[in-house]
Amino acid sequence: GAVVSQHPSRVICKSGTSVKIECxxxxxxxxxxxxxxxxxxxSLMLMATSNEGSKATYEQGVEKDKFLINHASLTLSxxxxxxxxxxxxxxxxxxxxxxxxxxxxxxxxxxxxxxxVT
Amino acid sequence: xxxxxxxxxxxxxxxxxSSSLNCSYTxxxxxxxxxxxxxxxxxxxxxFTLYSAGEEKEKERLKATLTxxxxxxxxxxxxxxxxxxxxxxxxxxxxxxxxxxFGAGTRLAVHP
Numbered sequence: 001g002a003v004v005s006q007h008p009s010r011v012i013c014k015s016g017t018s019v020k021i022e023c024x025x026x027x028x029x030x031x032x033x034x035x036x037x038x039x040x041x042x043s044l045m046l047m048a049t050s051n052e053g054s055k056a057t058y059e060q061g062v063e064k065d066k067f068l069i070n071h072a073s074l075t076l077s078x079x080x081x082x083x084x085x086x087x088x089x090x091x092x093x094x095x096x097x098x099x100x101x102x103x104x105x106x107x108x109x110x111x112x113x114x115x116x117v118t
Numbered sequence: 119x120x121x122x123x124x125x126x127x128x129x130x131x132x133x134x135x136s137s138s139l140n141c142s143y144t145x146x147x148x149x150x151x152x153x154x155x156x157x158x159x160x161x162x163x164x165x166f167t168l169y170s171a172g173e174e175k176e177k178e179r180l181k182a183t184l185t186x187x188x189x190x191x192x193x194x195x196x197x198x199x200x201x202x203x204x205x206x207x208x209x210x211x212x213x214x215x216x217x218x219x220f221g222a223g224t225r226l227a228v229h230p
Binding site: 109114 | 209217219
């Protein structure tokens with residue numbers, strides 16, 4: 001089945017530094033990837049849609065200058081949390097859709113990245 | 119605005135005690151309703167897709183059903199390994215093909 005790899009699984013950084021999270025589709029091409037944020041015991045909140053070769057589309061209330069998204073190829077999207085602060089601590093999950101929309105699930109999810117900003 | 123509400127928020131069952139989880143939705147032009155399982159510290163794992171009212175799908179102890187306003191995830195004779203958070207998501211006509219709106223989930227705990 002389709003596999004999405006997310007790295008790192010956990011990261012701890014100091015306030016003011018930047019952190020990059022990678023999301024790779026391992027066995028299919030993904031023209032679109034999605035970045036979600038999840039707070040404890042809460043649902044997945046869509047942050048942005050990452051489009052290969054073009055600018056990301058951000059959801060209302062998400063700061064595009066803080067959460068930089070790059071989708072340089074059909075198999076890789078990166079999320080960079082810039083000048084991280086403790087309130088950015090969260091569980092970030094990426095997902096990718098099959099380029100041709102095949103299969104029973106429109107999205108395949110990575111295993112998430114637990115970000116802790118101290 | 120597309121919206122998904124899941125209930126209960128948390129559910130505790132004894133092993134073998136069957137129950138159902140609810141997912142109510144409002145969406146403009148439902149393209150699909152999806153159930154996922156999420157274990158702590160992991161990403162969601164796909165379970166089912168339902169496309170139209172009246173549709174049912176089964177997998178081991180789980181059965182998902184769909185009406186025009188809600189979906190149920192029935193768990194028959196659950197085992198402790200079924201403990202997880204179950205997420206419901208919808209794909210509406212206003213979003214892109216792969217854009218999903220998630221509910222807050224039901225945290226299920228099955229005790230031996």
